[in-house]
Amino acid sequence: MITGPATVSVETVPDPVLPGPDGAIVQVELTAICGSDMHFYDGDLPFYPMAVGHECVGRVVEVGPDVHSFSIGDRVLVASVAGCGSCLGCDTGDPVTCFSGPKVFGAGELGGAQADLLAVPAAEFQLLRIPPGVSDEAALLLTDNLATGWAGAADATGTVVVLGLGAVGLCAVRAAEAQGALVYGYDPVAGRRARVANPLDSVESVLELTEGRGANMVIDAVAHDSSLDAAFASVRSGGTVSVIGIHSLEPYPLPVLMGVYRSITLRMKTAPVHQTWPQLVPLIQSGRLRTDGIFTHSFPLSEAASAYSAVAERSADCIKVVMRP
Ligand SMILES: [Zn+2]
Numbered sequence: 606m607i608t609g610p611a612t613v614s615v616e617t618v619p620d621p622v623l624p625g626p627d628g629a630i631v632q633v634e635l636t637a638i639c640g641s642d643m644h645f646y647d648g649d650l651p652f653y654p655m656a657v658g659h660e661c662v663g664r665v666v667e668v669g670p671d672v673h674s675f676s677i678g679d680r681v682l683v684a685s686v687a688g689c690g691s692c693l694g695c696d697t698g699d700p701v702t703c704f705s706g707p708k709v710f711g712a713g714e715l716g717g718a719q720a721d722l723l724a725v726p727a728a729e730f731q732l733l734r735i736p737p738g739v740s741d742e743a744a745l746l747l748t749d750n751l752a753t754g755w756a757g758a759a760d761a762t763g764t765v766v767v768l769g770l771g772a773v774g775l776c777a778v779r780a781a782e783a784q785g786a787l788v789y790g791y792d793p794v795a796g797r798r799a800r801v802a803n804p805l806d807s808v809e810s811v812l813e814l815t816e817g818r819g820a821n822m823v824i825d826a827v828a829h830d831s832s833l834d835a836a837f838a839s840v841r842s843g844g845t846v847s848v849i850g851i852h853s854l855e856p857y858p859l860p861v862l863m864g865v866y867r868s869i870t871l872r873m874k875t876a877p878v879h880q881t882w883p884q885l886v887p888l889i890q891s892g893r894l895r896t897d898g899i900f901t902h903s904f905p906l907s908e909a910a911s912a913y914s915a916v917a918e919r920s921a922d923c924i925k926v927v928m929r930p
């Protein structure tokens with residue numbers, strides 16, 4: 606639970622109850638810290654106390670009477686973004702378009718996944734049995750980061766630049782590479798640049814590598830004003846700026862005239878998590894999309910405060926943290 610800026614505590618709370626007849630309770634076995642959890646920790650989203658966490662893998666321990674596809678004991682992953690599961694929006698597999706409005710675990714309306722137990726509404730929609738050939742860590746990435754990277758890299762061809770080489774950025778690099786793109790990565794931390802095959806010392810250096818034209822696609826996994834500026838400066842005319850980072854609540858001065866004049870497509874996405882699973886699972890199973898090297902640290906959930914401070918350093922060696930209740 607995050608109770609204030611840079612303040613994390615582990616507290617005993619009542620067990621969650623079934624969220625309706627279509628719900629399930631999952632006993633969390635692995636959970637992870639996401640970059641978006643850090644907005645509560647850093648104080649950008651000052652909503653406290655917040656029972657955080659939206660990435661988990663675990664075991665079903667209770668199901669409602671309307672749940673038929675899952676039984677007690679099934680090992681599952683839980684989509685980070687939840688939909689009602691029964692509207693035309695959810696039928697597309699994209700909970701963002703849910704007619705009832707999407708909900709994210711650990712952001713106020715639903716429980717947090719950094720816990721022993723998680724109540725999951727519309728369980729048939731939100732849960733995926735862990736497929737054979739998919740490791741627990743890969744399954745954890747399928748709840749959010751890999752789906753986000755894949756959505757950001759949709760239709761990646763030719764030269765692609767990824768800005769920000771944390772977990773989501775690395776997932777975007779792997780997703781674009783799996784589609785055959787030539788992918789360059791930039792991060793201000795040199796040690797993070799060393800994690801990709803084609804690091805850039807500066808974003809603008811992609812101009813030299815493309816005879817001044819720029820990249821077909823720039824994926825911004827940071828979404829600060831400075832990275833958005835860099836994305837627009839390094840994308841080629843007719844190219845795509847794909848934003849998957851979390852911007853602050855302040856508006857960004859969008860250079861519309863330049864964008865229209867150069868025919869730039871601006872795309873902004875929250876992952877259509879459920880929609881990505883049928884595409885991503887076979888890529889993981891066949892080895893075409895690697896998921897190794899993204900989780901770098903492991904902590905017991907009881908040491909969540911140490912786990913958060915490790916992530917907050919944004920160092921070269923600590924990319925993503927797994928926690929075990
Ligand atoms: Zn997340």
Ligand SMILES: [Zn+2]
Nearest residue numbers: 689692695703
């Ligand atoms: Zn829905």
